[in-house]
Amino acid sequence: MMRKIHLKSFGCQMNKLDSSLVAGALTEQGFALTDKPTEADVIIINTCSVRQHAENRVFSNLGHIKHLKKSRPEILVAVIGCMAQRLGAELLAHEVVDIVAGPTQLHEVPALIRQAMTDHEKHLSVTDKIRQPVADEKIIEAGHKLDDFEIAYDTDSNHIKSQAFIRAMRGCNNFCTYCIVPYVRGPEVSRPPNAIVEQAKKLAAQGIQQITLLGQTVNSYRYESPDKTYTLANLLQQISEIDKVHWVRFITSHPGRFDKSILQVMADNPKVCPYLHIPAQSGSDRILKAMNRGYTADHYIALIDKARAIVPDTAIAGDFIVGFPGETEDDFEQTVELVRRVRYKNAFVFKYSTRPGTHSEKKLEDSISAEVKQQRNTKLLEVISEIAEKDNQRFIGQTMEVLVEGLSKKPHLNVNAEANKNAGAQAPRIFHPQLIGRTAHDYIVVFNGPESLTGQFINVKITKTAPLTLFAELC
Ligand code: 5AD
Ligand code: SF4
Secondary structure, three states: OOOEEEEEEOOOHHHHHHHHHHHHHHHHOOOEEOOOHHHOOEEEEEEOOOOHHHHHHHHHHHHHHHHHHHHOOOOEEEEEEHHHHHHOHHHHOOOOOOEEEOHHHHHHHHHHHHHHHHHOOOEEEOOOOOOOHHHOHHHHHHHHHHHOOOOOOOOOOOOOOOEEEEEOEEOOOOOOOOOOHHHHHOOOEEOOHHHHHHHHHHHHHOOOOEEEEEOOOHHHOEEEOOOOEEEHHHHHHHHHOOOOOOEEEEEOOOOOOOOHHHHHHHHHOOOEOOEEEOOOEOOOHHHHHHOOOOOOHHHHHHHHHHHHHHOOOOEEEEEEEEOOOOOOHHHHHHHHHHHHHHOOOEEEEEEOOOOOOOHHHHHOOOOOOHHHHHHHHHHHHHHHHHHHHHHHHHHOOOEEEEEEEEEOOOOOHHHHHHHHHHHHHOOOOOOOOEEEEEOOOOOEEEEEOOHHHOOOEEEEEEEEEOOOEEEEEEO
């Protein structure tokens, strides 16, 4: 009988991609996937270590599994990803955990599962030299091989069949003082450009129309080959030349060494989406320095101005950390000022969380109280939202192209009320479900339409706006 795997993914887009690659490798080896943990023979949890909160959620999940294991003790539990690398043997000692595998060992997961199924032992696979896997060609090769796997399983939903994520690079070399990523994902390794482009072609031939290139600092993609050094701009150009690819985008950018050629390719090529996720983290030079971000607020603003000069109306998204050790009211006000100056399409705000082993954990005191972190978090989100609310109003009446992602998970009353009113007034009483789509600038658009539009590029007319959502009707 086919063994069933249930996969649960925490954390960033990179983790979701890792999960789908592991799922791809497992299905190729004869395992089946199930979305019901109660039916699974193996439960895999792909974990995130970026904030303590993310780790707490994994532990509470393991608590649920403990109950499940009481009635079905034969279930195998594998914990993979960043937490696996960070905690290693400590995590393996947890009563429900059978397998622990770090982000650079994901290619071993199918073999580890088979082994544990036969020997009923616990298995650990993490690297004790996480900052040196570059030297180990075998690990790099195995990682590249896993990256070539078909994206067979979308851990988010099962209806987005028209877009895919492709890894451009792994790891990070920046060592921002607060961040655990370089310690759990290792150094930067860029995939060979031909592997990325070939994968994009294969996916396009299968009907994928939007490709998102992923990397922790994707703009530092560099691949040295005898003929030339390949950059992100080269990748974007080559992927946009694939006929069936309609849109290509990339996340996440680091403002430090952002090459103008990336902006140029965005400006010259309508398939390259005018969207940058480019976290500033803070607007205070003092804090940016303490964070080891490698730029000042002025440098960041100049880069955004340059982006908007070369690619008019580029949508800018960002991340901020509030309550970094030593952040004063004045530092925070400078962040608010930067937000007002940049006018983000949207930005995520995180409360500083001390991560074991990082520079700031070792050298700086987590001095800002939970209350102040919360206050700053709320205030910054309010400012971001107020700006987006104002800026989004300019879209009312505009026709926009969206890629339809599928049914909206939570109903938006505005649209239903509107649609029902219209349906009442006009002859055909067709109540279409609420769909969700995204524009090239990454705006979320909600509108009523037949579910059959899922996966298609269509035009909609914007009728209403909110800070994070645009509401529309079919054209
Ligand atoms: N505490 C809070 N937020 C963090 N991030 C990274 N490390 C931490 C931390 N220790 C945030 C940054 C990053 C995003 C993915 O998570 O804003 O851009
Ligand atoms: Fe972490 Fe900084 Fe690397 Fe981003 S650039 S993953 S914040 S170390």
